[in-house]
Every structure is written in structure tokens, then in C-alpha cells.
Amino acid sequence: MNPVKVGICGLGTVGCGTVDVLRRNQAEISARAGCDIVISHIGARRDNPKVDTNGLQLSRDIFAVAEDPDIDILVELIGGTTVARELVLKAIAQGKHVVTANKALIAEHGNEIFAAASEKGVSVNFEAAVAGGIPIVKAIREGLAGNRIEWLAGIINGTGNFILTEMRDKGRAFDDVLKEAQQLGYAEADPRFDVEGIDAAHKLAILASLAFGIPLQFDKAYTEGISQISTDDVTYAEELGYRIKHLGLARRTEKGVELRVHPTLIPEKRLLANVNGVMNAVLVKGDAVGPTLYYGAGAGGEPTASAVVADIVDVARTLSAEPMHRVPHLAFQPDALNDTPVLPIGDVVSASYLRISALDKPGVFSKIATILSDADISIEALIQKEPQPGQNHVAVILLTSRCVESNIVDALVKIESLDSVDGKVVRIRVESLDG
Amino acid sequence: MNPVKVGICGLGTVGCGTVDVLRRNQAEISARAGCDIVISHIGARRDNPKVDTNGLQLSRDIFAVAEDPDIDILVELIGGTTVARELVLKAIAQGKHVVTANKALIAEHGNEIFAAASEKGVSVNFEAAVAGGIPIVKAIREGLAGNRIEWLAGIINGTGNFILTEMRDKGRAFDDVLKEAQQLGYAEADPRFDVEGIDAAHKLAILASLAFGIPLQFDKAYTEGISQISTDDVTYAEELGYRIKHLGLARRTEKGVELRVHPTLIPEKRLLANVNGVMNAVLVKGDAVGPTLYYGAGAGGEPTASAVVADIVDVARTLSAEPMHRVPHLAFQPDALNDTPVLPIGDVVSASYLRISALDKPGVFSKIATILSDADISIEALIQKEPQPGQNHVAVILLTSRCVESNIVDALVKIESLDSVDGKVVRIRVESLDG
Numbered sequence: 029m030n031p032v033k034v035g036i037c038g039l040g041t042v043g044c045g046t047v048d049v050l051r052r053n054q055a056e057i058s059a060r061a062g063c064d065i066v067i068s069h070i071g072a073r074r075d076n077p078k079v080d081t082n083g084l085q086l087s088r089d090i091f092a093v094a095e096d097p098d099i100d101i102l103v104e105l106i107g108g109t110t111v112a113r114e115l116v117l118k119a120i121a122q123g124k125h126v127v128t129a130n131k132a133l134i135a136e137h138g139n140e141i142f143a144a145a146s147e148k149g150v151s152v153n154f155e156a157a158v159a160g161g162i163p164i165v166k167a168i169r170e171g172l173a174g175n176r177i178e179w180l181a182g183i184i185n186g187t188g189n190f191i192l193t194e195m196r197d198k199g200r201a202f203d204d205v206l207k208e209a210q211q212l213g214y215a216e217a218d219p220r221f222d223v224e225g226i227d228a229a230h231k232l233a234i235l236a237s238l239a240f241g242i243p244l245q246f247d248k249a250y251t252e253g254i255s256q257i258s259t260d261d262v263t264y265a266e267e268l269g270y271r272i273k274h275l276g277l278a279r280r281t282e283k284g285v286e287l288r289v290h291p292t293l294i295p296e297k298r299l300l301a302n303v304n305g306v307m308n309a310v311l312v313k314g315d316a317v318g319p320t321l322y323y324g325a326g327a328g329g330e331p332t333a334s335a336v337v338a339d340i341v342d343v344a345r346t347l348s349a350e351p352m353h354r355v356p357h358l359a360f361q362p363d364a365l366n367d368t369p370v371l372p373i374g375d376v377v378s379a380s381y382l383r384i385s386a387l388d389k390p391g392v393f394s395k396i397a398t399i400l401s402d403a404d405i406s407i408e409a410l411i412q413k414e415p416q417p418g419q420n421h422v423a424v425i426l427l428t429s430r431c432v433e434s435n436i437v438d439a440l441v442k443i444e445s446l447d448s449v450d451g452k453v454v455r456i457r458v459e460s461l462d463g
Numbered sequence: 464m465n466p467v468k469v470g471i472c473g474l475g476t477v478g479c480g481t482v483d484v485l486r487r488n489q490a491e492i493s494a495r496a497g498c499d500i501v502i503s504h505i506g507a508r509r510d511n512p513k514v515d516t517n518g519l520q521l522s523r524d525i526f527a528v529a530e531d532p533d534i535d536i537l538v539e540l541i542g543g544t545t546v547a548r549e550l551v552l553k554a555i556a557q558g559k560h561v562v563t564a565n566k567a568l569i570a571e572h573g574n575e576i577f578a579a580a581s582e583k584g585v586s587v588n589f590e591a592a593v594a595g596g597i598p599i600v601k602a603i604r605e606g607l608a609g610n611r612i613e614w615l616a617g618i619i620n621g622t623g624n625f626i627l628t629e630m631r632d633k634g635r636a637f638d639d640v641l642k643e644a645q646q647l648g649y650a651e652a653d654p655r656f657d658v659e660g661i662d663a664a665h666k667l668a669i670l671a672s673l674a675f676g677i678p679l680q681f682d683k684a685y686t687e688g689i690s691q692i693s694t695d696d697v698t699y700a701e702e703l704g705y706r707i708k709h710l711g712l713a714r715r716t717e718k719g720v721e722l723r724v725h726p727t728l729i730p731e732k733r734l735l736a737n738v739n740g741v742m743n744a745v746l747v748k749g750d751a752v753g754p755t756l757y758y759g760a761g762a763g764g765e766p767t768a769s770a771v772v773a774d775i776v777d778v779a780r781t782l783s784a785e786p787m788h789r790v791p792h793l794a795f796q797p798d799a800l801n802d803t804p805v806l807p808i809g810d811v812v813s814a815s816y817l818r819i820s821a822l823d824k825p826g827v828f829s830k831i832a833t834i835l836s837d838a839d840i841s842i843e844a845l846i847q848k849e850p851q852p853g854q855n856h857v858a859v860i861l862l863t864s865r866c867v868e869s870n871i872v873d874a875l876v877k878i879e880s881l882d883s884v885d886g887k888v889v890r891i892r893v894e895s896l897d898g
Contacts, residue, residue, distance in 0.1 A: 049610075061608070146792075146797060163601075166602070167602065167606070176487075238793055264818065281812075286806050290891075316772070317765070321759065325753045335752075337608065369718075371719040423699075425702075456727065
């Protein structure tokens with residue numbers, strides 16, 4: 029099978045991330061796609077020192093990429109709606125498939141672009157345009173295709189969520205956090221797109237179309253920003269059992285579709301209320317599936333590139349395989365499965381929670397600690413309970429450091445054989461899930 | 464385009480849900496699929512009084528469905544691994560596409576089944592086999608196709624999570640909650656599949672294959688159940704800042720792949736620690752995208768049917784459209800978009816948080832309450848703050864009932880015009896997100 033050739037327009041954060049991911053994961057991506065995916069042309073007004081363009085065709089005029097007869101897919105990562113629209117329409121006219129991360133372009137010109145693509149028989153993919161690396165477009169368009177979708181609600185602007193999270197966690201004022209977000213590069217120098225909800229409304233318009241089968245209608249979305257939220261409101265909301273989030277909401281009602289972006293109090297026990305910092309999440313309610321939630325990084329070079337590359341793989345799979353075997357059953361091509369061994373449990377590394385029933389007398393804990401220390405296991409936390417009336421045993425609860433399974437199993441045999449320890453030690457593995 | 468014809472084998476909870484969803488959402492599903500999807504044959508050893516089979520071809524011998532020359536897709540919902548394996552292999556041999564919700568079948572016989580399907584040029588879809596209605600197979604197989612997946616961790620057995628949630632929330636003992644779960648129909652009469660982790664290990668083996676490109680190796684998964692967990696451990700874990708969840712974990716290491724199901728302490732601030740009751744969630748860590756999480760109902764007739772129908776739509780789209788236009792850009796076929804109007808914000812219904820700066824004197828609150836009451840808005844919660852030293856205004860914070868936007872806007876104008884109220888009222892909408 030011939031390699032699929034990609035032209036990338038724009039070498040900003042996402043363009044740079046896309047080049048990096050395609051290169052770094054080349055072998056895995058080919059094993060999934062069923063063909064090689066090659067970057068063959070880059071269009072950018074200037075070089076990005078972070079990207080090694082050695083050996084690649086480079087054009088300062090991005091339209092040269094759309095006209096390159098060699099490329100199969102044009103990846104539009106220049107942003108904006110004017111030149112980007114022209115570029116995408118040009119690529120379509122040249123029979124190229126298009127992948128874009130541009131929410132404004134899709135929300136404002138999607139109806140026109142999709143019509144042109146349908147006529148020309150090419151595809152336009154835009155997973156990266158909504159909620160960055162979260163595959164939410166695919167989830168709604170395909171994964172929930174059996175449902176009548178009733179409503180959806182999303183935290184779909186990371187900058188806004190970062191600001192609200194800092195206001196809540198640290199009692200900081202809006203203006204103060206906004207300045208930091210700008211310094212960190214989260215917010216644009218002109219932050220209105222983020223904090224006034226325009227960026228979120230672009231994404232919401234796209235989500236609502238996918239969910240309800242209505243045309244893109246960004247101009248009809250109601251938009252209200254977060255600049256008026258005070259730390260007092262954050263605190264009072266908390267006292268009432270709520271968190272304030274900047275939500276995009278789309279809901280079917282008997283009279284029509286609600287399409288609105290505004291600060292919203294939501295009950296603190298909802299998962300959505302616990303989505304913090306720059307993370308995004310979208311809650312979708314289908315009539316059959318009930319509520320489902322999709323969470324991940326909504327922005328940033330590599331997370332957005334994750335969605336761009338998934339779209340590229342989608343096109344490559346369609347170009348390279350029989351329709352029914354477009355997606356391999358086990359994600360990778362059957363002849364590309366690897367034989368990495370499954371580790372025996374004795375070789376697994378994890379931390380442990382231990383509950384030990386021990387005699388309530390001096391020196392017992394030191395014996396336990398010595399056994400663990402000899403096995404190179406350290407104690408990260410400890411709770412020692414007072415004995416119950418009439419009992420001479422107490423519960424000693426420990427959190428240990430990470431170690432190889434066989435190590436702690438041996439140590440537990442020694443601890444259980446101590447005269448001062450009663451019965452079996454309860455052990456439950458501990459995982460921080462942050463690695 | 465000819466309708467796509469479906470034969471359904473098995474009329475239990477999921478079979479019944481699949482028939483219901485296909486019928487109820489027929490119009491929407493056709494608009495998404497680009498063709499009608501028709502149930503044309505049902506195979507079931509006995510009738511299910513919940514399903515109206517009037518006008519449908521019915522066979523007591525399910526193998527008759529596999530041999531029916533009319534059907535395009537055989538949906539296997541009988542469960543088990545012996546007859547189900549024969550049925551699926553027979554259907555493949557007859558050139559039928561297969562959709563199944565059977566995790567044990569895929570985990571134990573998937574390698575054989577996929578090889579047969581590849582040879583015959585048909586597809587086998589199994590989204591419903593893992594985490595019910597959550598489109599996690601599609602997310603990993605397609606949505607994260609650009610990533611090197613490092614690890615994944617999932618709450619993938621609803622019964623086990625229900626038991627652990629009840630133990631924590633209500634201090635109930637394992638045996639007591641298990642009995643209730645059996646009465647509620649969550650757990651099987653023989654609950655070992657759920658509480659000993661076998662069901663979770665089936666799903667984990669599938670997820671690990673999709674994530675790492677290794678063959679299905681259910682027999683190598685380490686499995687430990689939750690029957691030894693005591694309420695003491697749940698309490699102590701909480702004191703240490705953790706929750707106990709029954710996790711399926713798969714992780715790449717330098718030496719091999721970890722594949723394990725066991726009770727696990729995870730930090731309480733993780734979203735996964737806050738997935739309660741019968742809900743499922745899978746956390747997937749990709750090298751480009753970072754952590755992503757997928758949450759929803761992992762079992763039940765309609766949630767599982769949601770995934771079954773999504774798989775049917777997948778096949779139908781492939782059969783009915785040009786490969787590049789298999790999935791319409793906006794989920795629905797361009798000629799099937801509807802013109803449901805977007806509601807003006809004045810017609811939107813929501814509850815409100817109000818912060819009113821009012822003079823600290825008798826009668827002020829009653830005037831506010833009267834204005835709201837006259838507008839048919841009730842007060843659901845109230846915080847009244849003591850005045851700050853030297854201030855004669857206090858903050859009155861209210862949560863109101865749901866009402867039409869224009870109603871509360873009018874009421875706010877009246878409240879703001881009261882002599883005893885200072886400046887603008889702060890209003891933030893409130894959404895319970897439970898509807």
C-alpha cells in the first residue's frame with residue numbers, strides 16, 4: 029500500500045505538535061492505519077525553530093500546499109476564518125481531504141465547506157476543533173448514533189475553567205488570575221474569545237449540530253462571559269453545595285433548541301463540577317444510554333495534535349483498506365500485533381495499603397517497620413488506632429512506597445509470623461493514577 | 464438505498480432494549496445511517512412479553528437466523544461462550560456482519576473469530592462488550608489512534624462499584640449490599656463473575672489489546688475480587704484521602720504488560736474515585752493527549768443497546784455510503800438536517816442564583832420575596848450574611864426555582880428599583896444536569 033501523504037499548513041503550537049506526534053509514533057500509527065503516513069509538504073510563513081524541517085518540502089505560500097499534486101490530505105492549522113476558509117475551499121477543489129483544528133472556521137463556515145466537500149467527494153475532519161484531544165466529535169457522531177440526544181453540557185474552554193478553578197481554590201480575583209493565564213500562555217493577549225465565551229460558543233454550535241441534526245448556527249448562540257464573577261459568588265455557591273463553571277449548554281425543548289454559554293452553578297457532586305484547571309469535559313445525555321461524560325485536555329499542542337492525527341488516520345484507513353476492514357478489530361493490523369509478554373503478578377510494581385492487627389505493646393511497630401525497611405519498602409503514611417475496650421489488639425494502618433509485588437509478599441509473610449501480630453495482614457494495592 | 468436488515472439472537476434485557484431503541488429512534492437512526500435499518504428476524508428460545516414480535520419472522524432455532532439469506536447483520540445477544548461462538552462463526556461463514564455485546568466471547572475466542580471474519584471479508588463489532596453504553600472501543604481504536612497508550616484504568620463492573628459505593632456511603636457490610644444487588648437484578652444469582660473480577664478481566668483483556676496491539680490474553684490477567692474488603696478498610700482509606708475501587712489496570716512497562724484486576728486505593732480527588740453506584744468509567748493515558756476519561760452506564764438494557772445500535776449504524780453506513788462519506792460531516796445526512804429553531808434566550812428556562820445587596824433593616828427581604836412570588840418564582844435556598852462592620856448593606860443570596868428567563872429578568876428590574884436594594888443584582892443560572 030502506498031503511503032498517505034500529508035501537507036501541513038501552519039507551524040504554531042498545534043502544527044509543531046502534529047509533526048512531533050506523527051514522527052514519534054510513526055511505527056504505531058502505521059500499524060493502526062494499515063499504511064505509512066508521511067509528512068510531505070509544510071506551508072508556513074516562517075520557520076519554527078522547534079520543528080526540524082530538514083528534507084521536507086517547505087512553502088512560504090500555504091496555497092502551494094493545496095496545489096501540490098502529491099498530497100492526499102491537507103491539514104489546516106493556521107487559525108482564523110478568512111485565509112483558512114480560502115485555503116480549505118481551495119484544497120477541496122483540488123480533491124484533497126481536509127483535517128482542521130479550527131473551531132471558528134467550522135462554526136462559521138462549516139455549512140459551506142461541507143457542501144463543497146460533499147460535491148467533490150472528499151472528507152473534512154474536525155475532531156480537534158472541539159475540546160482538543162477528547163474524541164467527542166466521534167463519540168457523538170458515531171458512538172451515540174442510536175440515541176435521541178436530549179441535551180449536552182460542556183466545559184469547553186480551558187482558560188475560563190483555569191480562572192474559575194483558581195478563584196475557588198485560592199480565593200484569587202478574576203483579573204489577577206487572568207493576568208497569570210496570559211503569562212502562562214493559556215489566554216490570548218486579547219482574552220475576550222476565552223472569557224467572553226465566543227470560543228465556547230463556536231464549539232457549542234458544532235456540538236449542537238452533531239447532536240440534534242440542525243445546521244451550524246453560531247450566530248444564534250447566547251453568550252455570557254465570566255468577567256463579572258466575583259470570589260464572593262464562588263464562596264456563596266460553595267456554601268449552597270454548588271460550583272460555578274463556564275458551561276456551553278444545548279438542549280432540545282418542545283419549542284426549539286437552547287444554545288447558550290454562561291457561568292452556571294452546578295451541584296458539587298456532579299463529575300462536571302470536579303473538572304478543574306485547564307481540563308475540558310462534555311456531558312451528553314442520550315435517551316438510551318443516559319448520561320455519558322468525556323474528559324481530557326481541551327487545548328495544547330500535543331493534545332490537539334492527538335485529535336488531528338486521529339483524523340488523519342481515519343482518512344488513511346479509508347484510503348488504504350476495504351471499507352469493512354477500515355478499522356482493524358483490535359485497533360492494529362492483524363499482522364502488526366506485537367508479542368509483548370504479560371507480566372506475572374509477582375513482577376508488578378505498586379504501592380500498598382496494609383491493615384495489621386497487632387498487640388498493643390511497645391516495640392511491635394518497630395519490628396514491623398524493620399521488616400519493611402529490610403525489604404527496601406518505606407512507610408508513606410500511618411494511622412494507629414486506640415484499642416477497643418477489652419481488646420488487646422490494635423489496628424495499625426500503613427501506606428507503603430511502591431515496590432515489586434514479590435517483595436511485599438515476602439515481607440508480609442515475615443510480619444504475619446511475628447508473635448505480636450494477629451492473623452492475616454489485609455493488603456490492598458494503591459495507585460496514584462497520575463503517571 | 465436498500466434497507467439494512469438485522470437479525471437479533473436473544474431476547475433478554477439487551478435484546479429487548481435493542482428492539483426498543485431501533486424502533487423508537489427509527490427516524491433519527493435512518494437520518495444518521497443514510498438508510499433504513501430494519502429488524503427482519505428474531506431468534507429466541509422463548510418469547511419475551513416485553514417485546515412485540517408481531518409481523519417479525521421468529522425462529523426458536525437461533526441458527527436459522529445465521530442462515531437467513533435476507534439478513535445483513537447478525538446481532539448476538541444470547542451470552543455464554545459455547546453456543547454463541549458457534550453462532551457467530553456460522554454467521555461469519557454465511558457472510559453476515561456480526562454485532563455482539565458478549566465480553567466473554569470476545570475475550571476468550573476473539574482471536575479465532577476475528578481471523579474468520581477477516582478471511583470472509585465481514586466485520587465483527589463489539590462496542591457493547593466493554594463498559595456498556597460508553598463508546599470506549601471506538602475511542603481507543605479510532606479517537607486515540609495517534610497515541611502511544613501508556614496505561615488505562617477502569618471501573619468496568621457496575622455491580623462491584625455499586626457494592627463499594629454503598630459500603631462507603633452507608634457503612635454497610637459487603638454481604639448485605641451483595642444481597643441487595645442480587646435483589647435489584649444487578650448481580651447474577653452466582654455473583655462470582657462480578658465480585659471476583661472475572662467479568663472485569665474479560666473487559667480488561669479486550670481494552671489492553673486495543674490499547675497496546677497485543678493479542679487477547681484473558682487467561683493471563685491477574686484477578687482479585689472485592690469480597691475481602693471490610694467497611695473498616697473503606698473508612699481507613701478515606702482517612703488517608705483515598706477511595707477503594709475495583710479497578711482493571713493495564714500498563715506498559717519495560718518488561719511487559721501489566722494486566723490486573725483488584726481492589727485499589729485511589730486518591731479521592733481523581734474523577735475516577737468519584738464514579739459511584741453502577742456507573743462505569745475508563746481512564747486512558749496517551750503520550751500525546753495525556754489523561755482522558757470516559758464515563759457512563761456500563762450495563763442495563765438500553766445503555767448496552769445504545770452501543771449495539773451504534774455498531775449496527777457503523778455497518779449500515781459502510782454498506783450504504785461511499786467510503787469517504789460513510790459518516791456525514793454533521794452526523795446526520797445533509798438532506799436530513801432539521802430546521803428546529805434556536806430559542807431566543809428570553810424563552811430559556813432555568814433556575815437562578817441571586818446575590819442582592821440590601822439595606823440591613825426589617826421588611827426588605829419580604830419585599831424581595833413578594834416580587835419573586837408575584838412572578839411565580841419560589842425561593843429554594845437562602846443565605847443572609849451579617850453586615851460587615853461599618854456597612855449598612857448586607858448580601859442576600861437566593862436560589863430560585865426554574866422559570867422562563869424573561870420572567871426573572873422582569874422581576875430583577877423590580878427588585879433593583881427598590882430603595883432598599885443597592886445597585887445591580889448578580890444573577891447566575893443554575894443547572895442540576897440530572898434531567
